[in-house]
Amino acid sequence: MKRFSRLEQIRRMDPYEEATEIYRLSVAYEFPWDFTRALELALYRTYAVPGIGRLLARTAELTDRTQKRYDDTSLLLDTIVEHGFGGEQGRTAIRRINQMHRSYDISDDDMRYVLCTFVVMPKRWIDAYGWRRMSRHEIVASAVHHRTLGRHMGIKNIPETYEEFESCLDSYEAAHFAWDEDARRVSDATLDLMASWYPGPLAPLLRTTTLALLDDSLLHAFRYTPPSATTRAWVRRAVRLRGRAVRLLPPRRTPHFARQNREIKGYPYGYRVADLGTRPVPGVRGCPVRHTAPDDRAV
Numbered sequence: 001m002k003r004f005s006r007l008e009q010i011r012r013m014d015p016y017e018e019a020t021e022i023y024r025l026s027v028a029y030e031f032p033w034d035f036t037r038a039l040e041l042a043l044y045r046t047y048a049v050p051g052i053g054r055l056l057a058r059t060a061e062l063t064d065r066t067q068k069r070y071d072d073t074s075l076l077l078d079t080i081v082e083h084g085f086g087g088e089q090g091r092t093a094i095r096r097i098n099q100m101h102r103s104y105d106i107s108d109d110d111m112r113y114v115l116c117t118f119v120v121m122p123k124r125w126i127d128a129y130g131w132r133r134m135s136r137h138e139i140v141a142s143a144v145h146h147r148t149l150g151r152h153m154g155i156k157n158i159p160e161t162y163e164e165f166e167s168c169l170d171s172y173e174a175a176h177f178a179w180d181e182d183a184r185r186v187s188d189a190t191l192d193l194m195a196s197w198y199p200g201p202l203a204p205l206l207r208t209t210t211l212a213l214l215d216d217s218l219l220h221a222f223r224y225t226p227p228s229a230t231t232r233a234w235v236r237r238a239v240r241l242r243g244r245a246v247r248l249l250p251p252r253r254t255p256h257f258a259r260q261n262r263e264i265k266g267y268p269y270g271y272r273v274a275d276l277g278t279r280p281v282p283g284v285r286g287c288p289v290r291h292t293a294p295d296d297r298a299v
Contacts, residue, residue: 019144028255038125042117048221053183066193071266072276078258103280116169131247177221
């Protein structure tokens with residue numbers, strides 16, 4: 001199998017009718033490491049919207065149980081990618097996502113913004129650091145896949161195209177990114193989690209490395225001191241070199257899903273999709289809060 005054979009396969013597929021199949025090929029075969037890093041940063045940047053950051057701090061899921069929240073989020077989204085929307089496992093994952101979100105007063109605007117990060121940030125990351133840029137088929141398929149996910153979650157006014165997703169994300173961040181003390185606590189806890197995956201003495205270096213990959217709007221919102229221009233240049237160059245090295249390797253012959261990532265720590269003996277996620281207790285840490293939309297988010 002040649003290095004670009006799978007890309008040729010993707011280009012023979014219909015990015016609308018076979019969107020999830022194309023997205024699965026991109027995530028599990030072409031760019032598994034890149035999608036993991038990009039989706040980590042996609043979720044991380046949502047904390048800079050104070051309403052999202054404060055809610056996450058209030059639930060304590062990302063401050064007291066950071067690893068479990070990371071694992072469950074990755075595994076639920078991964079299940080949909082691996083099994084699709086129609087399979088039993090995929091439907092169970094969507095049901096759990098909806099059950100958790102319904103417990104809080106989360107606006108459609110915030111939900112739509114988070115969905116936008118799933119579409120936009122992987123493309124931006126892969127175009128900057130991947131072994132090749134995303135093809136137009138992959139970009140369209142990602143947008144269609146996430147439109148389907150958004151419909152299953154009952155999100156209204158979902159963008160139609162990648163360009164609309166990108167415009168929505170950029171305008172929402174320009175209007176809403178701001179300092180919030182609780183959001184900063186969630187951010188710090190997440191950076192600590194990422195550092196914990198590696199030997200302790202490397203923690204300061206890993207924190208600096210992560211900050212060097214953040215854009216100025218995020219650094220400003222969280223009030224982090226930006227790494228030096230030299231540090232940022234070296235870190236970003238190193239990640240780009242990793243992509244160039246991957247380009248020289250033979251193509252992946254077996255899929256790699258998020259459940260296989262070494263960063264998933266909480267389920268050494270396996271898991272049931274139906275058991276993933278939280279089950280908020282009424283009256284505890286802000287649950288339940290009034291609902292502004294009908295409870296009609298279905299699988």
